[in-house]
């Protein structure tokens with residue numbers, strides 16, 4: 376198989392706040408170097424790099440807001456997030472846990488630091504990805520997959536060098552738990568210094584690595600430090616990653632959905648008319664009711 380090379384090692388751009396609780400760097404999109412379509416079906420990646428949250432009796436976060444036409448995947452590395460939605464759902468995403476929410480035909484939700492965690496405060500670190508849905512699947516009813524860390528299947532490296540938590544898809548015959556609507560691989564690679572891994576994805580799958588902790592060298596030449604995103608080219612299948620220190624990497628790879636993407640705030644549809652309709656449905660209260 377042919378080697379897949381590095382296109383770009385992206386450093387974090389200045390952070391901005393989402394609500395008052397999430398201080399994020401946008402890696403998808405990333406200016407003209409990495410537009411929303413480039414990592415399709417991954418159309419947004421907000422990375423909340425480590426920051427200290429002061430103790431507060433009033434949890435910080437984002438109040439009631441809609442989503443329609445895609446899925447949000449929230450991965451907590453440090454701290455805890457509590458969520459509630461207009462379908463009566465809710466829960467806590469703890470360290471190492473993943474929440475895969477299908478917004479589908481429309482949901483209202485709110486996301487805050489978990490109440491007890493907020494009282495103590497601490498280091499907060501998480502990722503939120505938006506995964507696009509095909510026109511057909513934009514009509515799905517909203518649902519959650521709450522994937523606690525212990526339930527994530529693991530591939531263990533030899534010599535106690537660490538593990539690959541397979542959130543979705545497959546790594547060396549270990550299959551992930553998340554049900555996806557299109558082919559997606561998503562792993563949390565948690566390895567020790569010196570660990571070497573190889574990856575192989577179909578050439579047309581859009582692929583990237585986010586360095587959460589530590590640092591890596593890709594294909595023996597491209598170095599990527601903490602809080603950097605490695606965008607891989609679509610010029611081959613196989614690539615190698617070496618951990619230069621104890622490292623955590625989020626690896627994502629997915630088959631692009633061959634449909635137009637029209638995004639407006641929290642709505643991602645195929646046409647402008649559908650965006651207008653989505654916004655109107657939201658103002659008419661068709662996504663349900665959720666108290667502040």
Ligand code: MN
Pocket residue numbers: 440442447484486
């Ligand atoms: Mn949201």
